[in-house]
Amino acid sequence: IIQVWKEERRLKDAVVMVQRSMKWDKPEESPKSESEERIQKTGLNYIELVYEEYQEQQKQNHQNGFVNLMEKGESV
Incomplete structure (x- = not known):
C-alpha cells in the first residue's frame, strides 16, 4: 500500500493493480453429448418472419388509410 498526498492533504491509499491480458483464449470444446447431436436446426429465422409480418x-x-381518404373525398 502506498500513501498518496496532494497539496498537504492525504488521499486514498494506492493499491497494486493486477494487469490482465487482453488476449482471449477460446475455451476447449467439450465433446458433444447425444442430446446435442439429436437436436436439428430448423433453419427458421424468427426475426425475419416477424419483420415480414410487420x-x-x-x-x-x-x-x-388511402381507401378511407378516397371515400371521404368522394362524399364531400
Whole structure:
C-alpha cells in the first residue's frame, strides 16, 4: 500500500493493480453429448418472419388509410 498526498492533504491509499491480458483464449470444446447431436436446426429465422409480418401489416394499414381518404373525398 502506498500513501498518496496532494497539496498537504492525504488521499486514498494506492493499491497494486493486477494487469490482465487482453488476449482471449477460446475455451476447449467439450465433446458433444447425444442430446446435442439429436437436436436439428430448423433453419427458421424468427426475426425475419416477424419483420415480414410487420411489413405486411404496415402495407395493409397504408392501403386502408388511402381507401378511407378516397371515400371521404368522394362524399364531400
